[in-house]
């Protein structure tokens with residue numbers, strides 16, 4: 091954990107993470123947020139051994155692949171041995187009775203999980219048409235993951251992978267999702283599932299610079315989450331076109347210069363926004379591979395007081411522009427080889443939020459758009475996914491009155507707000523070659539926010 095990570099962790103979290111503050115918080119029963127393990131390109135994927143629970147053929151294959159990643163793999167728990175992660179492979183469930191042995195066995199090892207450790211389940215989704223007992227067993231995993239995530243301490247998280255049709259635990263898309271969950275890239279992702287679809291291959295993946303050779307556009311890149319996305323994609327090897335409104339021109343230029351990218355001053359509600367982005371990508375770099383729709387605005391008002399300007403501007407920026415730009419991208423033959431689109435939604439679009447009917451409509455709309463667009467991109471090997479942030483520490487949330495902000499940032503399983511980088515890491519994962527076959531997902535980056543969960 092570098093010094094920079096401490097510097098941008100909120101003051102309360104720093105105070106209770108050591109010495110007197112830690113003792114005090116414990117005595118008073120105050121939240122004790124941990125300083126999370128976050129991704130650093132040169133750091134180890136995980137510290138401590140990985141226990142793989144499960145006796146299926148899929149579990150065997152998966153354990154062998156983890157050895158190939160240089161991890162210290164255990165097939166049986168050794169009493170008192172500290173663990174970096176526990177992976178529970180439940181790919182052959184036929185009845186809820188079968189959950190008992192593997193899940194209780196994991197329970198017996200939970201106290202040995204290291205700080206910022208990981209629990210990851212691998213199972214199959216409860217799709218329509220299954221035997222009721224099979225569906226019950228499969229859906230049971232959902233309850234287990236979400237509950238265990240709430241029990242874990244010290245920055246540890248629990249997440250799950252759902253295997254799509256024809257996908258096995260050791261298939262490339264499942265392994266890519268597993269690596270994301272094990273790594274510090276998923277620090278603020280807790281109690282969530284990713285569905286792994288059509289398997290590809292991980293043979294040629296460069297884990298240090300997974301976006302090398304790609305060109306990405308990020309909207310709303312002048313500050314906040316968008317600036318973090320631009321920096322993270324550049325760190326992972328992408329050439330970045332950073333887009334924002336002309337009024338944010340100076341900040342935009344600073345971000346673009348810092349990452350040796352290109353600044354494009356553009357209001358994304360312009361009718362020709364998609365075309366202008368494509369034209370710049372192709373004239374400057376000869377390609378465009380990744381689009382991140384991040385720009386967004388809030389104009390909060392209770393619905394009883396909502397005026398047309400507030401409603402219409404939020405819909406125009408947050409969803410109508412994305413629909414129009416995507417239509418332009420998809421109609422252009424140049425953006426055809428396995429394109430990646432990632433949209434920023436919000437937990438407000440999932441759980442709703444008082445005073446945000448316009449914003450929630452736009453963000454729920456993003457989720458609807460992602461589900462409907464995914465099958466259109468699949469034939470070309472492309473993908474569209476959404477990331478739904480919860481409470482993230484940005485200039486926007488810094489303006490929320492102290493008491494409201496303090497409650498909002500603690501109301502999740504990790505008892506802290508996320509950082510813009512946490513959202514950016516999930517987006518970089520979706521944009522990467524390894525995530526081919528992960529399509530149509532909505533991933534919450536919210537520390538398992540208790541709202542709507």
Ligand code: NAD
Nearest residue numbers: 310312314315334335357358384385386436479482484486
């Ligand atoms: P922010 O206000 O700090 O940044 C948004 C950026 O988008 C700004 O630079 C702004 O100039 C730009 N932008 C706005 N309208 C634009 C337009 N028409 N054309 C081009 N650029 C435009 O916000 P943020 O906190 O960084 O949020 C980024 C995204 O994350 C948004 O979609 C937001 O809804 C979403 N989000 C944020 C949080 C949070 O806690 N901060 C939580 C959930 C979702």
